[in-house]
Amino acid sequence: xxxxxxxxxxxxxxxxxxxxxxxxxxxxxxxxxxxxxxxxxxxxxxxxxxxxxxxxxxxxxxxxxxxxxxxxxxxxxxxxxxxxxxxxxxxxxxxxxxxxxxxxxxxxxxxxxxxxxxxxxxxxxxxxxxxxxxxxxxxxxx
Amino acid sequence: xxxxxxxxxxxxxxxxxxxxxxxxxxxxxxxxxxxxxxxxxxxxxxxxxxxxxxxxxxxxxxxxxxxxxxxxxxxxxxxxxxxxxxxxxxxxxxxxxxxxxxxxxxxxxxxxxxx
Numbered sequence: 001x002x003x004x005x006x007x008x009x010x011x012x013x014x015x016x017x018x019x020x021x022x023x024x025x026x027x028x029x030x031x032x033x034x035x036x037x038x039x040x041x042x043x044x045x046x047x048x049x050x051x052x053x054x055x056x057x058x059x060x061x062x063x064x065x066x067x068x069x070x071x072x073x074x075x076x077x078x079x080x081x082x083x084x085x086x087x088x089x090x091x092x093x094x095x096x097x098x099x100x101x102x103x104x105x106x107x108x109x110x111x112x113x114x115x116x117x118x119x120x121x122x123x124x125x126x127x128x129x130x131x132x133x134x135x136x137x138x139x140x141x142x
Numbered sequence: 143x144x145x146x147x148x149x150x151x152x153x154x155x156x157x158x159x160x161x162x163x164x165x166x167x168x169x170x171x172x173x174x175x176x177x178x179x180x181x182x183x184x185x186x187x188x189x190x191x192x193x194x195x196x197x198x199x200x201x202x203x204x205x206x207x208x209x210x211x212x213x214x215x216x217x218x219x220x221x222x223x224x225x226x227x228x229x230x231x232x233x234x235x236x237x238x239x240x241x242x243x244x245x246x247x248x249x250x251x252x253x254x255x256x257x
Contacts, residue, residue, distance in 0.1 A: 017195075017196075017197075018195075018196045018221060020197065020200070021196075021197065021200035021203075021204075024200075024204065025200065025203060025204075025229075028203070028204065038206065042183075042204070042205065042206060045203075045204040046180045046204050046205065049180075049200065049201075049204045050177065050180065053197075104195075105176075105193075105195050105197050106174060106175055106176040106191075106193040106195055106197050106198065106201075107175075107176055107177060107197070109175040109177045109178055110177075111175070111177030111178060111180070111181055112177055114181075115177055115180050115181055118181065
């Protein structure tokens with residue numbers, strides 16, 4: 001990998017459930033092209049995908065910023081959705097506020113944020129009810 | 143077990159073939175909940191699911207899962223098979239239930255090796 005830093009921004013559309021995951025797919029492709037270790041790619045891709053899905057299903061979409069350096073990938077997913085009322089609860093495995101419609105997509109098992117916590121090296125969530133949520137994920141390359 | 147033999151054991155129809163039908167799989171993950179799939183970290187995995195949404199293929203892509211088998215005779219819509227083709231993910235459909243499909247693969251030797 002060269003010494004440069006790659007920055008990329010994505011719109012995460014809220015209405016198109018079939019398209020959910022395109023930003024994560026593109027970011028994963030970049031990491032593969034850069035020759036990053038496959039397990040680190042998987043950790044970053046799953047973390048970003050879970051956050052992207054959360055933005056789609058809970059907040060009608062948002063924006064993703066990705067910064068890739070030689071050492072790490074930093075992913076910021078920002079939405080203007082309802083915010084997370086109880087962050088401690090949301091981080092517990094199995095806790096979910098998802099609707100039946102979300103469950104029909106195969107999500108809403110209460111594993112999204114716990115999965116991000118499991119795979120990311122750093123996770124920071126800033127949320128305000130009624131304003132939105134910013135999720136920062138960092139994965140260091142081994 | 144080779145991917146091509148998974149199709150034989152499950153009497154599955156291959157909806158999206160791939161170039162890697164001779165590759166080995168060591169583990170099976172059977173789930174309709176994609177976040178549970180993403181909590182399951184093993185290599186050379188085949189995903190069995192009753193969910194036929196594009197998010198199944200997305201999840202397989204993120205997890206480097208190369209084979210997806212839809213159970214209970216479910217056939218995914220064309221959007222799903224097209225996405226699988228783009229992502230080079232093999233897709234099959236079996237009339238077996240989740241329980242029976244998992245049981246047949248386990249008793250044929252796919253017991254979860256490959257941690």
